[in-house]
Amino acid sequence: MSSIIQFDHVHYKYPGDEKESLCGISLSIEEGSFVAVLGRNGSGKSSVAKHMNAILVPDSGKVTVCGMDTADESNLLKIRRNVGMVFQNPDNQIVANVVEDDVAFAPENLGIPSAEIRERVDSSLELVGMLEYKKHAPHLLSGGQKQRVAIAGVLAMQPGIIVLDEPTAMLDPQGRKDVISTITRLCRENHMTVVLITHHMDECVNADEVIVLSAGSVAASGPPQEVFSDIALMEEQGLSSPETVKILYDLNREGFSFPLTTLGVDACAQMIADALESR
Numbered sequence: 001m002s003s004i005i006q007f008d009h010v011h012y013k014y015p016g017d018e019k020e021s022l023c024g025i026s027l028s029i030e031e032g033s034f035v036a037v038l039g040r041n042g043s044g045k046s047s048v049a050k051h052m053n054a055i056l057v058p059d060s061g062k063v064t065v066c067g068m069d070t071a072d073e074s075n076l077l078k079i080r081r082n083v084g085m086v087f088q089n090p091d092n093q094i095v096a097n098v099v100e101d102d103v104a105f106a107p108e109n110l111g112i113p114s115a116e117i118r119e120r121v122d123s124s125l126e127l128v129g130m131l132e133y134k135k136h137a138p139h140l141l142s143g144g145q146k147q148r149v150a151i152a153g154v155l156a157m158q159p160g161i162i163v164l165d166e167p168t169a170m171l172d173p174q175g176r177k178d179v180i181s182t183i184t185r186l187c188r189e190n191h192m193t194v195v196l197i198t199h200h201m202d203e204c205v206n207a208d209e210v211i212v213l214s215a216g217s218v219a220a221s222g223p224p225q226e227v228f229s230d231i232a233l234m235e236e237q238g239l240s241s242p243e244t245v246k247i248l249y250d251l252n253r254e255g256f257s258f259p260l261t262t263l264g265v266d267a268c269a270q271m272i273a274d275a276l277e278s279r
């Protein structure tokens with residue numbers, strides 16, 4: 001596997017700010033992987049996301065996307081086509097009065113022939129499970145459905161990478177579930193690279209890698225099993241561990257010795273049942 005997004009010692013300060021928001025970040029994201037970015041408010045998550053499609057460029061250091069330096073303006077269009085962004089508020093991302101027109105908006109702006117646009121709109125809506133709503137008015141949909149339409153709009157540009165900045169923050173539990181299972185499928189079945197910024201630990205359980213940001217630096221990174229089982233780190237960063245890890249941790253304090261690396265609910269329940277049976 002090769003690195004599709006690379007940050008090398010990236011420093012960034014917003015104009016007018018006194019202190020840096022990104023203080024020498026280095027990270028590497030593998031092509032086709034599902035990476036979750038965590039960290040408390042103000043830790044730099046959105047600033048990192050904005051460096052991934054050249055909305056921001058580093059003051060020093062380097063960001064490379066699909067082999068292209070984001071600081072080179074001649075790469076801008078190609079980078080923007082390769083990296084689709086989805087933001088927190090679905091209402092701010094909807095531009096048309098009919099779902100299919102909304103999804104067609106970006107490819108229309110790219111000058112893609114209309115027959116191909118129609119195909120892309122249908123296949124994108126199909127991928128997010130919203131094809132049957134193609135003639136609907138977006139503002140009548142639920143938050144989760146709107147967010148899936150926003151994701152379809154990004155998919156219609158056929159990017160290799162999708163960056164989602166707290167896409168579930170305004171959704172109810174069912175909407176959250178639908179959005180997360182949609183993006184997980186895009187990664188696993190359609191081989192897209194997915195970068196998910198989130199506050200919800202349970203959304204990161206299936207990620208290949210978790211990156212924890214703290215005050216503009218990378219505090220930890222690794223597979224979720226490894227990061228989430230570091231209870232001291234999680235507490236220090238103001239992050240709550242997934243429910244499964246918490247239960248195993250509490251049981252260990254009562255004399256069990258479970259590994260804290262079983263994140264799936266079913267696997268965790270089975271492990272506890274087995275341990276109780278053999279007592």
Ligand SMILES: Nc1ncnc2c1ncn2[C@@H]1O[C@H](COP(=O)(O)OP(=O)(O)O)[C@@H](O)[C@H]1O
Nearest residue numbers: 014017021039040041042043044045046047048
């Ligand atoms: N538009 C902006 N202008 C000035 N400072 C900003 C701006 N956006 C973010 N910051 C600052 O950058 C730091 C990181 O913010 P951000 O990347 O939004 O963090 P997060 O997404 O993790 O909450 C914060 O200290 C914040 O105050």
Ligand SMILES: [Mg+2]
Nearest residue numbers: 045046047165
């Ligand atoms: Mg943010």
